[in-house]
Amino acid sequence: MTAGLDTPDRRGRTGLDRHGRDLTGNPRVRVKDVEVLSCDWYVLRRTTFDYQHHDGHWSQEQRETYDRGDxxxxxxxxxxxxxxxxxxxxxxxxxxxxxxxxxxxxxxxxxxxxxxxxxxxxxxxxxxxxxxxxxxxxxxxxxxxxxxxxxxxxxxxxxxxxxxxxxxxxxxxxxxxxxxxxxxxxxxxxxxxxxxxxxxxxxxxxxxxxxxxxxxxxxxxxxxxxx
Structure with a gap:
């Protein structure tokens, strides 16, 4: 059991690894996996996704995003x-x-x-x-x-x-x-x-x-x- 995923973290959040998995607005981006690296107060995620470049070829990319809210x-x-x-x-x-x-x-x-x-x-x-x-x-x-x-x-x-x-x-x-x-x-x-x-x-x-x-x-x- 992991805090922020299966059980509440200290801010009462769960399911933080599901954020960003269901994006459909850009057909050139296919999200494959979202991993929570830290959720002490704000949330640091590593997202793996396939990206189609302007010449048509696909590559697999990883990016870290820091989510502190708007x-x-x-x-x-x-x-x-x-x-x-x-x-x-x-x-x-x-x-x-x-x-x-x-x-x-x-x-x-x-x-x-x-x-x-x-x-x-x-x-x-x-x-x-x-x-x-x-x-x-x-x-x-x-x-x-x-x-x-x-x-x-x-x-x-x-x-x-x-x-x-x-x-x-x-x-x-x-x-x-x-x-x-x-x-x-x-x-x-x-x-x-x-x-x-x-x-x-x-x-x-x-x-x-x-x-x-x-x-x-x-x-x-x-x-x-x-x-």
Whole structure:
């Protein structure tokens, strides 16, 4: 009996080796086997599949996929003051891969944990910044690292207003979170992308969306518009 397959793992899951076996959307892919390598908290699988190449021949391939669930992130903006509200927290993977101190400036984000994306991001915004937002604006959905990680990230935007002094820290203490907020002028945030002081992909994407097509875009005709 194996935890996560025949018996519940510590998150109560079973049948983790059946995920991805019944895919039928691509006739050039035939899944042969799915093996669970780890299910301590997230799930690491090794999938064996036959793949038909563009010239017609078939080959057998193996890929490892890391399944941590889908997530959501949000750009909190104040267009009157031209500011954005970001977070700062320690990220061990970035620290061990060359970031000077692992303290990344990011948009608020988190896993869906069974909620709808808009519900999850309202929860995460409150937990990580202390702000209660209204209905968030959907921006786009993105596979952030499709070569190995299954996560699809739902991007949102919403206005915020300064309502109270910032607390000393946010996040779920029981989960080891120690998050502070960082309010920046929007133009400074863009400059920090250029300088490398903001190096988080989701944050860069939302800041650039804010400049190109979002609340901080310059007025005028858009690309493709009739002139």
């Amino acid at each position: 997530g959501a992130t949000i750009l909190l903006h104040d267009t009157d003051r031209r500011t954005v509200l970001l977070t700062r927290q320690f990220r061990l993977p970035a620290y061990v891969n060359g970031h000077p101190d692992g303290m990344l400036i990011e948009t608020a984000a988190g896993l869906l944990d069974g909620d709808a994306p808009d519900e999850a991001i309202r929860r995460e915004a409150a937990e990580e910044t202390g702000h209660t937002i209204g209905t968030p604006e959907p921006v786009f959905d993105v596979y952030m690292s499709p070569g190995s990680v299954t996560e699809r990230l739902h991007f949102f935007a919403a206005p915020y207003r300064p309502t109270a002094p910032a607390a000393d820290g946010y996040g779920i203490a029981a989960e080891g979170e120690d998050i502070t907020t960082v309010e920046l002028p929007f133009d400074k945030a863009l400059a920090m992308v250029r300088s490398g002081d903001i190096a988080d992909a989701k944050t860069i994407m939302l800041l650039q969306w804010g400049a190109l097509d979002g609340p901080f875009r310059h007025p005028g005709p858009r690309e493709g518009a009739d002139l």
